[in-house]
Amino acid sequence: MSDDPFAHLKAVQREAWAVFAPLEAVTTMPAAELVRHARVLPQQSVLDVGCGTxxxxxxxxxxxxxxxxxxxxPALIEQAKRNAALGGVEIDFQEGDxxxxxxxxxxxxxxxxxxGHMFAPRPEVAIAEMLRVLKPGGTIAFSTWPPEHFVGQMFALVGKYQPPPPGAAPPPQWGDPSIIRERLGKAVTxxxxxxxxMCFPALSPQHYRKVLEETLGPVVNLVQxxxxDASTLASFRAELDxxxxxxxxxxxLRQHYLMTRAIKC
Ligand SMILES: C[S@@+](CC[C@H](N)C(=O)[O-])C[C@H]1O[C@@H](n2cnc3c(N)ncnc32)[C@H](O)[C@@H]1O
Incomplete structure (x- = not known):
């Protein structure tokens, strides 16, 4: 039996995130921004955590x-492997936490x-792991959605209808520079x-909601x-619209995001 207190949450997330692939259309451009921000160089060994497709x-x-x-x-790892084959690059993808x-x-x-890592329930565990596998002098860099902008507020709305389990941190906390500084602590400089x-096209609020209900893990999970409970579902949909x-x-929909870069001491 797993000794992870969030094993059940992660099992639910594993299924809910499985349908994310169509959203790669909107995460493709910010991916290039993050790689630029991290100053990735040829021949460097790089890990992409929460890699999706x-x-x-x-x-x-x-x-x-x-x-x-x-x-x-796992469904996204399979799609990621197909993407690498299509793009003619060799990447070692694997399922994991x-x-x-x-x-x-x-x-x-x-x-x-x-x-990606912003959705792990225990930020202190996630960041400790990301820093553990990084070489001293290496670069950690990530993109996150701030709580005060569109996506962060949307997650707050989802959280109102389905609060995270006790002890799990709300993902948009990772979009607050002061919290990021605290979490990275003295391990980095x-x-x-x-x-x-990032710009997300939508013909109407209902079109956008349909896409979210079909592709964005936390919304997929909430709707399921x-x-x-038809009346609560109707309230959520009306509030989201x-x-x-x-x-x-x-x-x-203009979706602001924050990029962070730091060097491991
Ligand atoms: C918003 S998607 C981003 C995917 C991809 N990085 C992109 O930009 O297109 C969030 C991803 O984080 C993954 N994820 C959530 N919790 C995770 C965890 N504990 N460990 C690893 N990946 C996780 C999900 O499966 C999902 O693929």
């Missing part, structure tokens, strides 16, 4: 880096995560932040949970 991993591999990718969802990385100490020159915007409607402009 491999958008960051492929970007780094196409620069000539030696790349491994890890994700909780950022809270227990299957790599030795000081293995990588660069450890990256684009909107030279912390640098940068910001970007509320299947037997109203929120999205206030942000939709020119058939587009």
């Amino acid at each position: 491999g958008v960051v991993a492929l970007t780094a591999a196409r620069l000539g880096a030696r790349v491994r990718g890890l994700d909780l969802a 950022v809270e227990g990385l299957p790599y030795g100490n000081a293995t990588f020159d660069v450890v990256l995560s684009q909107f 030279d912390i640098m932040f940068d910001r970007g915007v 949970t509320l299947q037997g 109203g929120f999205v409607g206030r942000h939709l402009e020119n058939n587009m």
Whole structure:
């Protein structure tokens, strides 16, 4: 039996994230921004944590880096392998959990995560693992959605209808620079932040909601949970549509994100 107190949560997440692949269309461009922000060089050994379908991993591999990718969802790992084959790059993808990385100490020159490790329930465990597998002098870099912007607020809305289990940190905390500094602590130096915007096309709030219900893990999971509770599901949908409607402009949702880079001491 697993001694992970969040084993059940992760089993649910593994299934819910399995349908994320279509959203690679919107995470492809920020992947290049993260690889740039991390200053990845040819021949460096790079880990992409929470790699999904491999958008960051492929970007780094196409620069000539030696790349491994890890994700909780086996269905996404299969898609990542197909993406690597299509892109003509060799990447070692495997299923796994950022809270227990299957790599030795000081293995990588660069450890990256684009909107990935932020979903682990125990930030202190996730960051300790990412730093453990990083070489001294190596670079850790990640992209996260801040709590005050569109995606962070949307996750807060989802959290209102389905609070995280006791002890699990809300993902958008990873978008707050002061919390990031605290979590990285004295293990790193030279912390640098940068910001970007990813654009998500949508014809209406209902179109956007349909995409989320079909592809975004936490929303997929919430809608499944509320299947037997039609009135709460209707309230969630109405609240989400109203929120999205206030942000939709020119058939587009602008999704601000934060990039962090730091050097391991
Ligand atoms: C928003 S998606 C981002 C995927 C990809 N990095 C991208 O930018 O397209 C979040 C990813 O984190 C993964 N994930 C969530 N919790 C994880 C965990 N504990 N360990 C590893 N991966 C995890 C999910 O399976 C999912 O692929």
